[in-house]
Amino acid sequence: MTDRGTALVTGGTRGLGWWTAKVIADAGWDVLITGRDAASVRAAAARLGERVTGLPLDLNSLAEVRRFAGELPPVRAVVCNAGVQRPDGRARTADGIEQTFGVNHLAHFLLVRELLPRLVTPGRVVFVASDTHDPSRRTGMPAPAYTGVRALAYPGEVDGRRAYTTSKLCNVLTAYAFARRTPVTQATVNAFDPGLMPGTGLARDYGPLARFAWRYVLPALTVVPGVNIHTPARSAASLARLILDPSLATTTGRYFSGSRETHSSRESYNTPTAEDLWMGSEALLPT
Numbered sequence: 001m002t003d004r005g006t007a008l009v010t011g012g013t014r015g016l017g018w019w020t021a022k023v024i025a026d027a028g029w030d031v032l033i034t035g036r037d038a039a040s041v042r043a044a045a046a047r048l049g050e051r052v053t054g055l056p057l058d059l060n061s062l063a064e065v066r067r068f069a070g071e072l073p074p075v076r077a078v079v080c081n082a083g084v085q086r087p088d089g090r091a092r093t094a095d096g097i098e099q100t101f102g103v104n105h106l107a108h109f110l111l112v113r114e115l116l117p118r119l120v121t122p123g124r125v126v127f128v129a130s131d132t133h134d135p136s137r138r139t140g141m142p143a144p145a146y147t148g149v150r151a152l153a154y155p156g157e158v159d160g161r162r163a164y165t166t167s168k169l170c171n172v173l174t175a176y177a178f179a180r181r182t183p184v185t186q187a188t189v190n191a192f193d194p195g196l197m198p199g200t201g202l203a204r205d206y207g208p209l210a211r212f213a214w215r216y217v218l219p220a221l222t223v224v225p226g227v228n229i230h231t232p233a234r235s236a237a238s239l240a241r242l243i244l245d246p247s248l249a250t251t252t253g254r255y256f257s258g259s260r261e262t263h264s265s266r267e268s269y270n271t272p273t274a275e276d277l278w279m280g281s282e283a284l285l286p287t
Helices: 013-027 038-048 060-073 099-118 149-153 158-183 208-223 232-244 271-283
Strands: 007-010 031-037 052-056 077-080 123-128 187-193 255-257 260-263
Touching: 007 013, 013 031, 013 038, 013 077, 013 149, 013 232, 031 038, 038 052, 060 099, 077 099, 077 232, 099 123, 099 149, 099 158, 099 271, 123 158, 123 232, 149 158, 149 271, 158 187, 158 271, 187 232
Parallel strands: 007 031, 007 077, 031 052, 077 123, 123 187, 187 255
Antiparallel strands: 255 260
16 A cells, blocks of 8 residues: 555544544555543554554643644644533633633644644645534534634633634634645645534533433434534544545635535634734744
């Protein structure tokens, strides 16, 4: 099998990240997956086979992200998949930043910013977002509220569900901002909505009833046509396509819902908001 290059997938110990790593590795790439626990990430990599290596990475620490990026050999593709959703919004990172914003947005912003200049060209970067960032879609989640970087990083009262949808808006804004700054010959940068994937670890901090529905009730809807609910394996095939498909070699600054390119929310195309997010995020990074 021909070696295609090396891809980095954050949050690759289970769910969407694990299945995406599998598809990419099966296509002949070497894959690096990350997770907070060293033993768990090594075990996940072992299940995926010899082309996959597990590396510990704690996205709760910006210093750790910078160290990791500095020690990583050049890769050709980056899949920013890891994410958290805290219903009560009380958790903070090691840097004192609200955890949903810190992990879902800021850590990945720093990771891509550090890795992009050293990507093997032509590179590909994908930010895993969510249709919950778009209030025009009926997702059952509250609309995002972009209130400025410092307000999101150091909030008072936090609605955990709104913090999640806002972090996903930040993912899309960031993907587009990187795409504007990056020549397509260097790398493409896109955003991806995997759809609802019940049974994955995203609901690990939900209440007992919600966890039960997430694990046992909603998976039955993955077979219903026209519903944006998928198994992790199905969503992973669509996500891996953004790394593997030669026809997407010059496709950048776009939003994909599953295998379909579509429009993201109106606010996600607001360039002044994206620039405010970029500058404010840079100001929070460790020197």
